[in-house]
Amino acid sequence: MTHLRRRAAAAALAFVAGLTGAAATAPAEAAAPGEAAAQAAGVPRGLERYYQQRPAWHSCVLGPQDEEGAALERAGARCAEVTVPLDYGDPGGRTVTLALSRIEATDTRRRIGTLLLNDGGPGSPTLGAPPRVHAALKDTAARFDIVGLDQRFAGRSATLDCDWPIGYDITSAGTSRASFERQVAFQRDLATRCRSAAGDLLPHAGTRDAARDMDVVRGALGERRISYLGLSYGTYLGTVYTQMFPGRYDRVVLDSALAPAHAGPQLLPNMVPENERAFADWAQWAAARHGTYGLGRTGEEVVAGVLRTVRAAGARPLVVGTGADTFELDDTRVPLLLFGNLAGDSDAERAVLAELTALLAQAAQGRPVTPSAETTALLRFLFTPQGSASGSISRAILCADGTAPRDPEDYWRRIEHDRARYPLSGPLVDNISPCAFLDPRARRPPRCAATPGR
Numbered sequence: 001m002t003h004l005r006r007r008a009a010a011a012a013l014a015f016v017a018g019l020t021g022a023a024a025t026a027p028a029e030a031a032a033p034g035e036a037a038a039q040a041a042g043v044p045r046g047l048e049r050y051y052q053q054r055p056a057w058h059s060c061v062l063g064p065q066d067e068e069g070a071a072l073e074r075a076g077a078r079c080a081e082v083t084v085p086l087d088y089g090d091p092g093g094r095t096v097t098l099a100l101s102r103i104e105a106t107d108t109r110r111r112i113g114t115l116l117l118n119d120g121g122p123g124s125p126t127l128g129a130p131p132r133v134h135a136a137l138k139d140t141a142a143r144f145d146i147v148g149l150d151q152r153f154a155g156r157s158a159t160l161d162c163d164w165p166i167g168y169d170i171t172s173a174g175t176s177r178a179s180f181e182r183q184v185a186f187q188r189d190l191a192t193r194c195r196s197a198a199g200d201l202l203p204h205a206g207t208r209d210a211a212r213d214m215d216v217v218r219g220a221l222g223e224r225r226i227s228y229l230g231l232s233y234g235t236y237l238g239t240v241y242t243q244m245f246p247g248r249y250d251r252v253v254l255d256s257a258l259a260p261a262h263a264g265p266q267l268l269p270n271m272v273p274e275n276e277r278a279f280a281d282w283a284q285w286a287a288a289r290h291g292t293y294g295l296g297r298t299g300e301e302v303v304a305g306v307l308r309t310v311r312a313a314g315a316r317p318l319v320v321g322t323g324a325d326t327f328e329l330d331d332t333r334v335p336l337l338l339f340g341n342l343a344g345d346s347d348a349e350r351a352v353l354a355e356l357t358a359l360l361a362q363a364a365q366g367r368p369v370t371p372s373a374e375t376t377a378l379l380r381f382l383f384t385p386q387g388s389a390s391g392s393i394s395r396a397i398l399c400a401d402g403t404a405p406r407d408p409e410d411y412w413r414r415i416e417h418d419r420a421r422y423p424l425s426g427p428l429v430d431n432i433s434p435c436a437f438l439d440p441r442a443r444r445p446p447r448c449a450a451t452p453g454r
Helices: 033-040 067-074 130-143 177-198 207-220 233-244 268-287 299-315 334-339 347-364 373-383 385-400 408-419 425-429
Strands: 078-085 095-103 113-118 144-149 226-231 249-255 318-320 327-329
Touching: 067 130, 078 207, 095 130, 095 207, 113 130, 113 207, 113 233, 130 144, 144 207, 177 385, 177 408, 207 226, 207 233, 207 385, 226 233, 233 249, 268 299, 268 334, 268 347, 268 425, 299 318, 299 334, 299 347, 318 347, 327 373, 334 347, 334 373, 334 425, 347 373, 373 385, 408 425
Parallel strands: 113 144, 113 226, 226 249
Antiparallel strands: 078 095, 095 144, 318 327
């Protein structure tokens, strides 16, 4: 999906003073010693066994092909699992296993505590993040236990998979009413598959449950308070955690913050202007390099060429690749490929998008094109079942965090309204999604007192 731009993780840590939350009053009936101690520490009744567990740390390597585990091992990380209830309203019922990694503090005399990470997404696996953050924090890293946690149902944490025939459900409405109608049928089918494959998990995929998981992890690690670094969607998760568990957090960084009011199914529609500005900035960059990419001598020419490619894909799908890796890309798929490469604005990242745009333009002319190995891997991930689990958890979180309009006409009106000003991004981010067809039984996160980044 389209992500907010990520800045360097070495942002100044925000200090939060004080620890709040009085000890719970003992009930009239006598409590077991362990239960009484847990209540005095602010542990919700019935969750004592989760908060009192202690992780058993072990190698992060799952097998000879586990590159992520090997990288963690080289960085000195160890891995463990923490058990949480699937439904916090039924703590004695089914459970979920969360995977976490940790690089321990080496400056134990001046140790600050645990720094928990979330890389966004929603649902981006974060188990492999500690080495990157450890390097970014430089000397400060020695004072933290740096912990990467795969959010529930993501990565190694008991994955949720809707068994989709594609990786991500984010597609454009295309260039016509007919293409939109096909999208309505397609997204309805994705929702049906999700209910069938993971319907019992969907109500428990939201940010509020993930925040509760964070607090169980805090308790399992033996910390009174926990520090946190969240990127993109991770800023929203961090905000919800601070609202739900005041006094249990220490230093907090929210990098590339999302507005809490836009969380849930309406997150993408509220990003249309920003996406279009990023596209226009890239077009100006590409125009300055017309001699290299041949996309146009002005930003306007570059944008017009991209829109011609999308219209050509609407008339006849573009054929990209050869053999088993042949992909047909119509006007509902081409925009996702383009905007999926707008997340960064470095020259190297912009060059990737320029090369991809030039390749699609050649395909629109009916010429045979062979994408790079990296582009082929991306096409497999987006448009085959290979990425189904990643796309499933991302959409499950968005659907669980709020309700979406149910009537397809609501989406079509917004698409048509935005198409004139935002001809590429409007039909993409305004398009209907599986949330329109899933049971909106979500427990919405609490209303946030302030909007980060505003």
